[in-house]
Amino acid sequence: MLVYKFGGTSVGSVINMNHVKDIINTKGKKIVVLSAMSGTTNALVEISGLIKVKEVSQAKHKISQLHHSYKSTVNDLITDKTLRSEVSSYVTSIFDALLDAASQPHSTLLHNTIVANGELLSTFMFSRLLQQEGLKATLLPALEFMRIDRTNEPDNFYIKQNLERLINQSQDSDIYITQGFICLDAEGQITNLQRGGSDYTATIIGAALEVEEVQIWTDIDGFHNNDPRFVNNTTALSHLSYDEAAELAYFGAKILHPQTVMPVRSLDIPLRLKNTMAPNAHGTLITNQIHGEGIKAIAAKDGITAIKIKSVRMLLAHGFLKKVFEVFEKYETSIDMITTSEIAVSLTIDDTTHLESITEELEKFATVEIDDYMSIVCLVGNQIIYHPDTPQLFQVLQDVNVRMIAYGGSNNNISLLVNSSDKLETLQKLQRYVFEGTVVSV
Ligand code: ADP
Ligand code: ASP
Numbered sequence: 001m002l003v004y005k006f007g008g009t010s011v012g013s014v015i016n017m018n019h020v021k022d023i024i025n026t027k028g029k030k031i032v033v034l035s036a037m038s039g040t041t042n043a044l045v046e047i048s049g050l051i052k053v054k055e056v057s058q059a060k061h062k063i064s065q066l067h068h069s070y071k072s073t074v075n076d077l078i079t080d081k082t083l084r085s086e087v088s089s090y091v092t093s094i095f096d097a098l099l100d101a102a103s104q105p106h107s108t109l110l111h112n113t114i115v116a117n118g119e120l121l122s123t124f125m126f127s128r129l130l131q132q133e134g135l136k137a138t139l140l141p142a143l144e145f146m147r148i149d150r151t152n153e154p155d156n157f158y159i160k161q162n163l164e165r166l167i168n169q170s171q172d173s174d175i176y177i178t179q180g181f182i183c184l185d186a187e188g189q190i191t192n193l194q195r196g197g198s199d200y201t202a203t204i205i206g207a208a209l210e211v212e213e214v215q216i217w218t219d220i221d222g223f224h225n226n227d228p229r230f231v232n233n234t235t236a237l238s239h240l241s242y243d244e245a246a247e248l249a250y251f252g253a254k255i256l257h258p259q260t261v262m263p264v265r266s267l268d269i270p271l272r273l274k275n276t277m278a279p280n281a282h283g284t285l286i287t288n289q290i291h292g293e294g295i296k297a298i299a300a301k302d303g304i305t306a307i308k309i310k311s312v313r314m315l316l317a318h319g320f321l322k323k324v325f326e327v328f329e330k331y332e333t334s335i336d337m338i339t340t341s342e343i344a345v346s347l348t349i350d351d352t353t354h355l356e357s358i359t360e361e362l363e364k365f366a367t368v369e370i371d372d373y374m375s376i377v378c379l380v381g382n383q384i385i386y387h388p389d390t391p392q393l394f395q396v397l398q399d400v401n402v403r404m405i406a407y408g409g410s411n412n413n414i415s416l417l418v419n420s421s422d423k424l425e426t427l428q429k430l431q432r433y434v435f436e437g438t439v440v441s442v
């Protein structure tokens with residue numbers, strides 16, 4: 001068994017859905033995880049936002065616009081009359097429910113129910129496309145097996161049991177299609193695995209079924225050595241280790257949801273990234289093997305808040321750090337970077353939900369300074385801190401205002417904290433120096 005996951009662009013048009021159909025039309029059983037068509041989840045988030053601020057007529061207008069575009073996709077995609085009428089009725093039922101939701105009081109559950117529709121739509125349409133083409137395909141509703149627990153971790157036992165039960169119910173199928181991203185919470189309410197979460201769905205399923213390989217099909221030919229949205233001349237990496245990929249994903253490489261690697265790493269299941277638009281390109285193979293040395297790739301994560309906590313005494317007293325960490329632990333807020341000096345500790349967080357309470361508690365024994373709109377630029381590679389070229393890296397940063405550096409926390413990662421306004425320049429300079437061999441004159 002293999003797991004294939006196709007992202008928003010891969011299912012974003014009739015042409016691309018047909019590409020996907022061709023890619024999965026091979027021998028062997030497979031699970032196919034789909035995202036919503038590109039743009040749909042954003043539109044649903046916007047609709048939910050309009051409902052929240054009681055802009056009911058604007059919300060209904062947006063819903064009708066989206067329905068209109070789905071109607072034309074269905075017409076182009078499904079030519080069989082019976083199937084087309086079945087898909088049209090399904091699509092209409094989803095949009096009727098959305099129109100109904102527009103007049104309801106807003107809540108988190110309503111929001112999650114609204115944004116779940118993107119994946120429900122894409123998988124229904126795609127499953128009927130496969131049936132139209134005579135493929136043995138079954139739709140497995142993710143909300144009948146995918147569940148997270150009270151700590152937001154996948155409920156692996158429940159997932160495995162229910163997924164196997166559903167698969168056994170339709171054993172003569174070759175292709176099992178399911179929704180990425182959406183799941184139930186511990187109370188059985190609809191929730192999701194956060195934006196970009198379909199990647200994570202794919203590896204959770206891969207681990208539950210202990211498959212041979214999980215393939216993430218997207219709109220680029222693999223994991224690039226820098227963020228192609230901000231930097232020119234990035235190149236695809238043919239291999240990455242689980243640790244490298246996990247670190248890059250955690251630190252902002254959008255190609256993978258931050259948690260994607262976790263479920264497959266412990267079971268040693270290969271994770272392959274492929275391009276739906278160029279299926280013959282090698283892509284990136286992620287395994288426990290380490291390839292190459294030195295700086296391999298760079299990623300950046302925005303929305304970082306830096307907190308400088310200064311001991312009110314002249315020196316960091318014994319037990320000071322323990323007290324600091326206890327505050328973050330109490331509010332379940334994880335720390336990304338940390339550096340200490342004689343009298344202060346600087347750290348970064350990306351979740352500011354409890355920042356006010358955290359600050360209040362810290363101020364009982366320290367002075368606190370907060371800077372937001374920061375970004376972490378993360379350089380990853382095998383043993384990079386020992387590589388002879390690495391120390392020269394700092395040359396390139398002479399005119400970038402680096403607020404913090406984490407060097408040596410792990411042998412495979414160097415992190416720089418910069419103002420978000422300096423991120424682009426930092427990424428571009430690092431690209432030229434690290435991968436193009438040019439030291440930028442400063
Ligand atoms: P999908 O909808 O298929 O999940 P995403 O948009 O979530 O696709 O992820 C693919 C995109 O991630 C690419 O088009 C690219 O712009 C962006 N990206 C950011 N960093 C990287 C990187 N290091 N390598 C490849 N793509 C990256
Ligand atoms: N559709 C969801 C999103 O846009 C999940 C995904 O694409 O992975 O975030």
Ligand code: MG
Binds near residue numbers: 254257
């Ligand atoms: Mg994605």
